[in-house]
Amino acid sequence: MTIRTWHQAALLAGALLTVLAALSAASGCGPREDRTAEEIFPRLCARCHGEDGKGAPQQVRLYPKANLAVSELRGIPGRLAMYRRIAEGYGPMPGYAHKLSQAEIEGLVDYCLKLQTPTPAR
16 A cells, blocks of 8 residues: 555545544434433423322322332432432333433432422421
8 A cells, every 4th residue: 555545545534433423423322411300300200200209190099109209218328229219110110220321310319309308388
């Protein structure tokens, strides 16, 4: 191979890599930013747990633990159990470790724990 051929091959490879990177970013295959719990909860959780975390009525009748507002998972030990339930699933609830990053699951744990916090009386 001559120097000119090497140069042409290098230019072609560089152009190809640029095109692939652009296609990857445009199709969403590249790295993505973590979504907030406020974005995730309505899409993945509210169907069973309700928009307010108190559980969709038909779900609470079958599975009372769908009501996050009265969940026994409180505090530090509960935090780990809640993380595992979101990641691995529990009972009829599917796991989401394959769909959510660790940071997104942590955000959901924080969000769910806030749902349990009683609102101060006015």
